[in-house]
Amino acid sequence: MDDAVAAAVIGAVSREFGERRIEVKLDTVSVQPASLRDRDVSGHGRILIGESNAADDSRWIPIAFKALYDTRTASVSYPALVFGDGGTTADELALDAPLAVALGARIDAALAREFAQQPAQMVVDRVTTSPAGARYLHVEALGTADFASEGTTAAQVDALYDRRTGEWIRLTYELGTTSNWADEGDAAVAAR
Numbered sequence: 001m002d003d004a005v006a007a008a009v010i011g012a013v014s015r016e017f018g019e020r021r022i023e024v025k026l027d028t029v030s031v032q033p034a035s036l037r038d039r040d041v042s043g044h045g046r047i048l049i050g051e052s053n054a055a056d057d058s059r060w061i062p063i064a065f066k067a068l069y070d071t072r073t074a075s076v077s078y079p080a081l082v083f084g085d086g087g088t089t090a091d092e093l094a095l096d097a098p099l100a101v102a103l104g105a106r107i108d109a110a111l112a113r114e115f116a117q118q119p120a121q122m123v124v125d126r127v128t129t130s131p132a133g134a135r136y137l138h139v140e141a142l143g144t145a146d147f148a149s150e151g152t153t154a155a156q157v158d159a160l161y162d163r164r165t166g167e168w169i170r171l172t173y174e175l176g177t178t179s180n181w182a183d184e185g186d187a188a189v190a191a192r
Helices: 002-016 098-114 181-191
Strands: 022-033 038-049 061-070 080-083 091-093 121-132 136-146 152-162 167-175
Touching: 002 022, 002 038, 002 061, 002 080, 098 121, 098 136, 098 152, 098 167, 121 152, 136 167
Parallel strands: none
Antiparallel strands: 022 038, 038 061, 061 080, 091 121, 121 136, 136 152, 152 167
């Protein structure tokens, strides 16, 4: 089971960051019965992006993960990942702060790529940041995606920002009624 869980987490992290070099260390893994056949697997670890064997612990990003292990097939579901220190309280960011404005521009660009045949824009209502190691910020935003004549829908953004380079190294969003990650607190790892 350890190998299957490690492979699933490494695969999910690698998929999140595309072509970037990624190292993953799993620090803790907990297994709890979910049913006669399945086990809830959760834990914490660290990832290193774009570097090799950094001895400096401040370069590692803490992660939490949760997945379901099927004992019959010895397979692991796609793990839910949370980047950053889940124990850290998120700080609210002013909507006109440079980082919030830059995030809004990136979201609008991502929506324009996905919905190229119609106008799409994110109206951001709330932005929070929390440390993700010493170098990165975990940034979350709540708002509404506006599709002009097609209507609006709730939207949630989850991003990772490199404070050293000013680069957004990960930006994902979810549209619709399931876009409520920020309201789930500690349960966020289960929802992603």
